[in-house]
Amino acid sequence: MKKFCVSFFVLFLISCSQDSVQSEVAVKKFNWSMVTTWPKNYPGLGMAPERFSKMVNEMSQGQLKITVYGAGEFVPAMGVFDAVSSGSVEMGHGGAYYWKGKVPAAQFFAGVPFGFTADEINAWVYRGGGLELWEEIYQPFNIKPLPGGNTGTQMFGWFNKEINSLADLKGLKMRFPGFGGEVFKRAGGTPVNIPGGELYTAMQTGTIDAVEWVGPYNDLAFGFQQVAKYYYYPGWHEPGSMLEFMINIDEWNGLPPHLQKIVEVAAKAVNQDLLDEYTASNNRALQELINTHDVQLRRLPDDVINEFRAISDDILTSSAENDADVKKVYESFKKFMGEVRSFNAIAEDAFVEARNLSEE
Amino acid sequence: MKKFCVSFFVLFLISCSQDSVQSEVAVKKFNWSMVTTWPKNYPGLGMAPERFSKMVNEMSQGQLKITVYGAGEFVPAMGVFDAVSSGSVEMGHGGAYYWKGKVPAAQFFAGVPFGFTADEINAWVYRGGGLELWEEIYQPFNIKPLPGGNTGTQMFGWFNKEINSLADLKGLKMRFPGFGGEVFKRAGGTPVNIPGGELYTAMQTGTIDAVEWVGPYNDLAFGFQQVAKYYYYPGWHEPGSMLEFMINIDEWNGLPPHLQKIVEVAAKAVNQDLLDEYTASNNRALQELINTHDVQLRRLPDDVINEFRAISDDILTSSAENDADVKKVYESFKKFMGEVRSFNAIAEDAFVEARNLSEE
Numbered sequence: 243m244k245k246f247c248v249s250f251f252v253l254f255l256i257s258c259s260q261d262s263v264q265s266e267v268a269v270k271k272f273n274w275s276m277v278t279t280w281p282k283n284y285p286g287l288g289m290a291p292e293r294f295s296k297m298v299n300e301m302s303q304g305q306l307k308i309t310v311y312g313a314g315e316f317v318p319a320m321g322v323f324d325a326v327s328s329g330s331v332e333m334g335h336g337g338a339y340y341w342k343g344k345v346p347a348a349q350f351f352a353g354v355p356f357g358f359t360a361d362e363i364n365a366w367v368y369r370g371g372g373l374e375l376w377e378e379i380y381q382p383f384n385i386k387p388l389p390g391g392n393t394g395t396q397m398f399g400w401f402n403k404e405i406n407s408l409a410d411l412k413g414l415k416m417r418f419p420g421f422g423g424e425v426f427k428r429a430g431g432t433p434v435n436i437p438g439g440e441l442y443t444a445m446q447t448g449t450i451d452a453v454e455w456v457g458p459y460n461d462l463a464f465g466f467q468q469v470a471k472y473y474y475y476p477g478w479h480e481p482g483s484m485l486e487f488m489i490n491i492d493e494w495n496g497l498p499p500h501l502q503k504i505v506e507v508a509a510k511a512v513n514q515d516l517l518d519e520y521t522a523s524n525n526r527a528l529q530e531l532i533n534t535h536d537v538q539l540r541r542l543p544d545d546v547i548n549e550f551r552a553i554s555d556d557i558l559t560s561s562a563e564n565d566a567d568v569k570k571v572y573e574s575f576k577k578f579m580g581e582v583r584s585f586n587a588i589a590e591d592a593f594v595e596a597r598n599l600s601e602e
Numbered sequence: 603m604k605k606f607c608v609s610f611f612v613l614f615l616i617s618c619s620q621d622s623v624q625s626e627v628a629v630k631k632f633n634w635s636m637v638t639t640w641p642k643n644y645p646g647l648g649m650a651p652e653r654f655s656k657m658v659n660e661m662s663q664g665q666l667k668i669t670v671y672g673a674g675e676f677v678p679a680m681g682v683f684d685a686v687s688s689g690s691v692e693m694g695h696g697g698a699y700y701w702k703g704k705v706p707a708a709q710f711f712a713g714v715p716f717g718f719t720a721d722e723i724n725a726w727v728y729r730g731g732g733l734e735l736w737e738e739i740y741q742p743f744n745i746k747p748l749p750g751g752n753t754g755t756q757m758f759g760w761f762n763k764e765i766n767s768l769a770d771l772k773g774l775k776m777r778f779p780g781f782g783g784e785v786f787k788r789a790g791g792t793p794v795n796i797p798g799g800e801l802y803t804a805m806q807t808g809t810i811d812a813v814e815w816v817g818p819y820n821d822l823a824f825g826f827q828q829v830a831k832y833y834y835y836p837g838w839h840e841p842g843s844m845l846e847f848m849i850n851i852d853e854w855n856g857l858p859p860h861l862q863k864i865v866e867v868a869a870k871a872v873n874q875d876l877l878d879e880y881t882a883s884n885n886r887a888l889q890e891l892i893n894t895h896d897v898q899l900r901r902l903p904d905d906v907i908n909e910f911r912a913i914s915d916d917i918l919t920s921s922a923e924n925d926a927d928v929k930k931v932y933e934s935f936k937k938f939m940g941e942v943r944s945f946n947a948i949a950e951d952a953f954v955e956a957r958n959l960s961e962e
Contacts, residue, residue, distance in 0.1 A: 300863040301661060356957050359950055361720060361754070364874060365881035394721070395949035457949070481953045503660040504864075511870035514724060521725035522938075525945035539948070547956050578882075583958075585885035588899070589755035589817070590719055591954055593841045596907050597716050598947065 272497065274308045276487075277326070279319040279336035281439040282312025285463045286456070286523075290391040290485060290516045291335040297508040306501050308333060312439075319437035326488040327383040334488040335390055338376075339420030340435070344383070347567035350575055351376045351387065353483040354421045355554035357575070360392040360482035360517050362582050367484065368510075370578045379567050384491045388509040391485040391516030394524070397461070398477045399454035400445075400470035404540060408549055416452035417441055421557060422479030428553045438464070445469040454479070458527035459520055467535035474537050478550050485516070632857065634668045636847075637686070639679040639696035641799040642672025645823045646816070646883075650751040650845060650876045651695040657868040666861050668693060672799075679797035686848040687743040694848040695750055698736075699780030700795070704743070707927035710935055711736045711747065713843040714781045715914035717935070720752040720842035720877050722942050727844065728870075730938045739927050744851045748869040751845040751876030754884070757821065758837045759814035760805075760830035764900060768909055776812035777801055781921075782839030785913045798824070805829040814839070818887035819880055827895040834897050838910050845876070 276295065280288035295308040313319035322334040323341045338345075339352040350357075351367065358366060366372040367389055376387045399418075403410065412430040423433030431452075436444055438460075444450045446469045453470065455461055457477075487509050494502065531537040562569040636655065640648035655668040673679035682694040683701045698705075699712040710717075711727065718726060726732040727749055736747045759778075763770065772790040783793030791812075796804055798820075804810045806829045813830065815821055817837075847869050854862065891897040922929040 297863065297867050301860055301867060303860045359954065361877060361881055365878045368875065368878045369882035395953050397949070458945070476948045476952055478953065478956060481950065481957070500661055500663045503657065507657050507661060507867055507871045510874060511867045514870060514874040515728065517721060518725045518728045521721055521942060522729035524949070525941040528945055528948075541948075541952075544956075581885040582881060585818070585888055586954075587958065588836045588888075588901075589757070589884070590841065591958065592836055592901075593755050593838065594719065594946075594951055594954075596838060596904075597841070598943075598951065 269305065270498070271304070272306045272501070274306065274332040274493070275311060275316070276308050276333035276335060277311045277315075277317050277322050277331050278334065279313055279322050279340060279437060282310075282315065284312075284438070284460075286393065286460055286516060286519055287391070287438070287485065288312065289519070290512050291487075293515060294335075294390070294487070294508050294512045297511065298504055301504045301508065302501060306497070306504065310335075313437055314439070319439070320435075323383070323385070323488065326385055326490050329384070329490045329492060332490050332493040336486060336488070337419075337483065338387070338486050342420060345379055345567070346561060346565050347379050347571045348376075349420050350568075350571045351484060351486065352420060353480045354558060354575075355425055355479040356481070356551055358482050358579065358582075360394050360484075362579075362586070363392070363482050363484050364389070364513070365582060366575070366578045370582075371574055372578075375571050375574055379571070380488070381491070386489040386491050386494050388487040388489070388506065389484055389513040390487040390509060391513055392520075393456050393460075393480070393483045393485070394517055394520045395457070396454070396477045396480040396483055397457045398475040398479065398542065399452055400461070400466050401452045401473045401475065402471050404473055405475060405546065406543060408546060414451045415449075416454060417444065417450050418454045418479075420480075421554065421561075422454070424557050425479065425550055425553045428557065429550065442466065442469060456483075457520065457524050458531055459523040462527040462531055467531055467537055472536060472538050474531065474539050475542055476539075478542070478547055484513075629665065630858070631664070632666045632861070634666065634692040634853070635671060635676070636668050636693035636695060637671045637675075637677050637682050637691050638694065639673055639682050639700060639797060642670075642675065644672075644798070644820075646753065646820055646876060646879055647751070647798070647845065648672065649879070650872050651847075653875060654695075654750070654847070654868050654872045657871065658864055661864045661868065662861060666857070666864065670695075673797055674799070679799070680795075683743070683745070683848065686745055686850050689744070689850045689852060692850050692853040696846060696848070697779075697843065698747070698846050702780060705739055705927070706921060706925050707739050707931045708736075709780050710928075710931045711844060711846065712780060713840045714918060714935075715785055715839040716841070716911055718842050718939065718942075720754050720844075722939075722946070723752070723842050723844050724749070724873070725942060726935070726938045731934055732938075735931050735934055739931070740848070741851070746849040746851050746854050748847040748849070748866065749844055749873040750847040750869060751873055752880075753816050753820075753840070753843045753845070754877055754880045755817075756814070756837045756840040756843055757817045758835035758839065758902065759812055760821070760826050761812045761833045761835065762831050764833055765835060765906065766903060768906060774811045775809075776814060777804065777810050778814045778839075780840075781914065781917060782814070784917050785839065785910055788913045788917065789910065802826070802829060816843075817880065817884050818891055819883040822887040822891055827891055827897055832896060832898050834891065834899050835902055838902070838907055844873075 291310045317325045325331045326334040337352045338348040408429045415432045417436045418426045418433035419435040426433045562572045651670045677685045685691045686694040697712045698708040701708050768789045775792045777796045778786045778793035779795040786793045922932045
């Protein structure tokens, strides 16, 4: 899988004005592979690594070429972390909560119930100490993480009946990863983690009764409206899910500084680009689901949301008691949450409320 | 000002595996200047062009060097657009509403009252046709625009008395650019546009009675708490102000494709980075203003907000009637606003409301 294409060039100076001096440098080429947890070229999620690869290739004039593989093309969706860790591939793209079995604290870097919105998690990771903690917990696995996109606020998902109380969740088998899945379990449901590409069939065959995936844009693309009857609920569990690039640290250390910078900057640009794509696409998809496919949009009762909240707090607190990394990350998360919410409450939140009220 | 440093190198192939072939290429170096509307190295706003320049330099291995100038170092703050347009410098950084006298429609790309939040304007500009319209209205001035950061929701500003009704604005002379300033004028005030670096003195000498600038992080840095007595109000006029890079189109066309891509991707990364900086910094600054400097945070009465809203709609509508470009951009803005708000209302807005309520 790894192609060791090493090319050396030497630059000879032919002419230069007084302002520019450049010494001889050797140019080495890199051909990398990136495995992902998404179907190849899947809208949104699957296009983030494709666009990243294209940006890097263009900015580096082909010095760093990254071939992107969909789930199952080289390793299974849930084998991505191990493949990058072992060095059998140089890069991966996925969501950090997929690795909770190995790294429980990783879940905070995808998102936790009642956690950060997209802007908030970006600020925490890039400007609030989050990225340093993320690097610390992935370091034992020889992986360097970078933010790799954001879906915005996700939908709770698709149900075959209305949810009027927690009792309605009893016995439901639902695709539901991360801390959200644990909350769902404590509330009486049975969460399972199934890769995106297998969800349609799982719904169709009745392997699961309900499905949490992303939101209208992605859910429409998978065709859930054809197999889910038909209740669709907004989310509380993933208010701004961050995706991730994973880079094998030995391979990272082998890159020259300008290619490292190209990778970091491209990741940051893609991190915004994906959120833009979701923000621009979700409403059109939602309208199509409602108007063409007769999907029934419902709102969870306040007391159900508050029960989810209480369970979430309890699970996060007890997870922190049982795992030193979770404790450390949770404390950073809580401190930043307190700060960011205080200002948002008088700024963007208050503005949105004013904007919405004045339209009514 | 422009340094024509042209250096040519020829690459000679020394060794290469079968996977890599590279022909001889000439490498030309570029030394650019970027003038800005901000004080040199000003927190947030002024650091966005500095970080952009550093990213571009590192990614291009010095092939594109961009020297950043603060307001007044080469041209005055309000001379940036003309300097880029004429080609006396290659690049500029500022806010599009500063040029409303020349390009009224430009204001939509900084932000309008009751307009887009940061995520919404990013999605409109990058994924909703906004950037194409922005390019179209700057094209006659030989300028290519790119998003260049976002401040998040700005504060209405600093006042020497409480604002309990529109009557309290009568006769107030206030720094207030863009459409927001026009709304303020119609409400009875006197808006003036003064570059950021001159605001402290303008407040101190009583040239203005009130000041709109950005928010706690930037306002604290300018020391308004020392000269403004002491009422501080949240905003309605700039819910997610986008900044801009301006590039002279002839200079842009002279860049090779990989440097064009490096510029575009770095701009996108900086566009997110600046918002992260504000999101992470505003609350700490606000707490310092309130707790150390005894600044009085107040909330505008709902009826004052609704009056601002009515005036805003009226001004935007009549501006569109008087200017074909404003009409075209306003229609795109309104269409996208309708779409993005419908989904946000059930997704992020509903989530934030649920998160806030359950804490009370």
